[in-house]
Amino acid sequence: MDPLWIALVVVGLVIASTLLGFAWQNRQGLVTRTRQVSLPPDVPVALVEATTRLTLLQFSGPFCSYCAAMRRVLSEAADKNPREVSFREVDITDYPELTRSLRISQTPTTLLVSHTGHLISRINGAAKPPVVAQEIHEALETRKAQSDEYLI
Amino acid sequence: MNTSSKSSRDIDPRGPRFGAGITAVLLLITIVLGLVELPLPGDILARAGQGSFLQLAVITAIFAWGTFAGISRHPWGFLFKKLVRPRLSPPAFMEAPEPPTFAQLVGLLVTSVGLVLHLAGVPYGLVAAASAAFIAAFLNSVFGLCLGCELYALLVRARLVRST
Numbered sequence: 001m002d003p004l005w006i007a008l009v010v011v012g013l014v015i016a017s018t019l020l021g022f023a024w025q026n027r028q029g030l031v032t033r034t035r036q037v038s039l040p041p042d043v044p045v046a047l048v049e050a051t052t053r054l055t056l057l058q059f060s061g062p063f064c065s066y067c068a069a070m071r072r073v074l075s076e077a078a079d080k081n082p083r084e085v086s087f088r089e090v091d092i093t094d095y096p097e098l099t100r101s102l103r104i105s106q107t108p109t110t111l112l113v114s115h116t117g118h119l120i121s122r123i124n125g126a127a128k129p130p131v132v133a134q135e136i137h138e139a140l141e142t143r144k145a146q147s148d149e150y151l152i
Numbered sequence: 153m154n155t156s157s158k159s160s161r162d163i164d165p166r167g168p169r170f171g172a173g174i175t176a177v178l179l180l181i182t183i184v185l186g187l188v189e190l191p192l193p194g195d196i197l198a199r200a201g202q203g204s205f206l207q208l209a210v211i212t213a214i215f216a217w218g219t220f221a222g223i224s225r226h227p228w229g230f231l232f233k234k235l236v237r238p239r240l241s242p243p244a245f246m247e248a249p250e251p252p253t254f255a256q257l258v259g260l261l262v263t264s265v266g267l268v269l270h271l272a273g274v275p276y277g278l279v280a281a282a283s284a285a286f287i288a289a290f291l292n293s294v295f296g297l298c299l300g301c302e303l304y305a306l307l308v309r310a311r312l313v314r315s316t
């Protein structure tokens with residue numbers, strides 16, 4: 001085979017993998033917020049801590065390279081505000097039905113859930129502590145605004 | 153599995169990434185060899201004696217070692233522990249050995265398919281399999297992305313993996 005062609009294949013492979021890697025890196029820690037509130041809970045209330053307003057629910061798997069890192073970030077974030085925020089972790093293998101209803105396609109996926117089991121926002125993949133802190137702040141504000149509406 | 157407990161089996165996550173880098177370079181050389189040695193000889197014994205086949209066979213054997221002995225006994229892991237880790241500061245977090253061991257299994261399956269295709273005389277079979285394995289090893293090494301591990305969540309979602 002033509003050496004030029006071989007060089008093109010090699011360079012092409014390296015470039016393609018690099019682009020894939022950047023695409024994946026951009027999606028890490030991506031946050032999606034739920035705007036509309038549904039009536040039935042999104043998450044079984046058994047998985048949610050009833051005593052705090054917000055539960056950080058991390059979905060982990062047996063083959064998950066960043067779950068340990070995310071676990072540390074989330075438990076530290078919960079420890080900063082233990083009266084309002086708690087941290088729970090579940091294994092997707094134990095809840096395969098939830099991976100469908102909650103559209104979980106990677107581990108770790110973190111859901112910010114209200115004590116009523118309603119999904120407020122989700123963080124796909126591993127995220128840095130400031131992103132997590134911002135989302136916790138945002139989630140607590142959202143719930144506060146919603147509960148104020150009920151009072152009116 | 154208890155995901156919340158820390159255990160002493162945990163490994164430095166940079167070890168498997170270092171190993172994946174070596175594997176990626178070896179795979180790239182295999183791809184070049186595989187393309188140079190085209191078209192495939194008609195005789196199966198001649199195909200089995202080709203450099204690209206032998207090199208992919210060695211890589212496959214290393215993947216098998218990593219899969220069955222576990223990532224903590226991986227040959228590149230020894231190299232990392234002896235040569236690289238003493239020069240590095242402690243890692244920010246430790247990693248369970250299961251994810252990179254699972255990745256070794258995925259690598260083993262992909263490269264085995266390449267070997268079988270090559271023996272069967274399928275043109276570009278070896279190159280295609282080595283390319284797929286290269287992309288996974290490159291992403292693992294450079295970006296810390298474990299493709300095999302990402303696959304697992306999708307397998308659970310597709311109900312192909314069930315809780316035992």
